[in-house]
Amino acid sequence: MRLYEYEAKKLFQRHGIPIPDNIVITPANIDDLEQVVYPVMLKAQVFLGGRGKAGFVRSAETPKQARSIISGMLGKKHGPFTIEKVLVERKAALVAELYVAAAIDRLEHKPLIMTSVNGGMEIEEIARKDAQSIKRFYFKIGENIAEFRARNIASELNFSSSVLHSGAVIVKKIYELFISLDCKLVEINPLAITDMGKVIALDAKIDLDEDAMFRHPELKELGIHARHEIGELTLREQLAKEQGIPYVDLDGDIGVFPGGAGFGIAAIDLITHYGGKPANFMDSGGAPTQEKLRAMLGLLIDNPRVKAIFGARFGGISRCDDWAKALVQYVKENRPHKPMIMRMAGNMEHEGRRVLEQAKQDHPELFRQIRIYAVDTPIEDVIQETIKAAKTHKGE
Secondary structure, eight states: OBOOHHHHHHHHHHTTOOOOOEEEEOGGGGGGGGGSOSSEEEEEOOSOSOTTTTTOEEEESSHHHHHHHHHHHTTOEETTEEOOOEEEEEOOOEEEEEEEEEEEETTTTEEEEEEESOTTSOHHHHHHHHGGGOEEEEOOTTOOOOHHHHHHHHHTTTOOTTTHHHHHHHHHHHHHHHHHTTEEEEEEEEEEEETTSOEEESOOEEEEOGGGGGGOHHHHHTTOOOOTTGGGSOHHHHHHHHTTOOEEEOSSSEEEEOSSHHHHHHHHHHHHHTTOOBOEEEOOOSSOOHHHHHHHHHHHHTOTTOOEEEEEEEESSSOHHHHHHHHHHHHHHHOOOSOEEEEEEETTHHHHHHHHHHHHHHOTTTTTTEEEEOTTSOHHHHHHHHHHHHHHOOOO
C-alpha cells in the first residue's frame, strides 16, 4: 500500500529522518497559509509521478500567491487521481541532490540499499542516463545495519566530512524504518544537502505491505489505515476489484485477455517487444466462471482506448469450452466491433472449437473480426497480428 508523501514524512519524522517544516492544506484549512514562513514549495498529494512537469509542484513567495496556486490545484486531476491535499513545505537552497532507497531485490531475494549521486530524477531515468551511478548494498535476511556499514554506504554518496555523519545516520534510519514496518520500499529522492549544511529528505516515498499492517498499531496513531488504494483506482480497476478480477489499467490500446497472471505479464512484455502498447494487466485465476470471463471481456471492450484484444487460453484446471462459451455469449449479447485475436489450447480444446465454429456459422457477421488460433501458431505471430489489427482499427 503506497503512502502519500505527507504520510511518509510523518513516519520519517517519527523515525528521526529530517524533513522540511510543513503543513498539509485542504479546502477546510486554507486560511492556515497566513501562518506559514515563506518562501515555500507547494506539492500536490497524488501517487502518480511527474507532478513537477504537470505543474503540480510549484513555489510561492507570499500567502496570496500560495492561496492562488493551491486553489488552482485542488480538485484538478493528475492522471486518474483527483488532488485533494497539497503539502506546503519551507523552501531550502540546495547544493546537492542525492538518491537513497531501501527495497527488496526480488531476484536475489534479499533486502538492499540503493544510492546514487544523481538524485532528483526517477530511478528509471537515473538508470537510463548512468546505470553505473546506482550503487547496491545487500543485506542478509534478518540482518541489522551497523553504524560502520551505514557510514560506508553514505561515503559512496560523496558527502563532505562535515555532513558525512548526518548522511550515515539517515541511511541507517531509512533501513531501520524499512525493516521495522515491513515495508516494500522506502525512498528519498532527493535527499538534499542545503546551503546551511543540513541533510534533509525533500521527498518521501513509502510502500507498505498491507498484509503486515496489523502488526503496527503505531500506523493508526498517525492516521494511516489499510485502504487498498480504492480511492485511487481508475473506474475500471474499481469495477474489476468489486468482481474479484485482478486488473490494472495501462496506457496502451491493446486489451490483454490472458489465462493466468504469469502469462498476462509475459503478454505485456511481448506486446511491448513487438512495438505494441498494452492497455492493461489482467488475471482470470484458476477455473474462472463464465460470468467472470464475460466480465473480463467487458472491461476491455468498454475501454475506449482499446482498439484490439489479444487473448490466450491454455486449458489446465480451467476448460477451453467454458472460455469459448463465455466468449460466444458475450459477443452475441454485446455485439462488439473490436477485433479479437486469440489462441486456445489444452483441456477441452476440441469441445471449445466446436462451440466457436457453430457460433461462426450461426452469426458470421458477429464473429468476422474474431480469430482463434491453435497451439501450432506461435504466440508471437498472434501478438503481431493483434498489433497490426490495433493500428488499422478505426473504432466503433
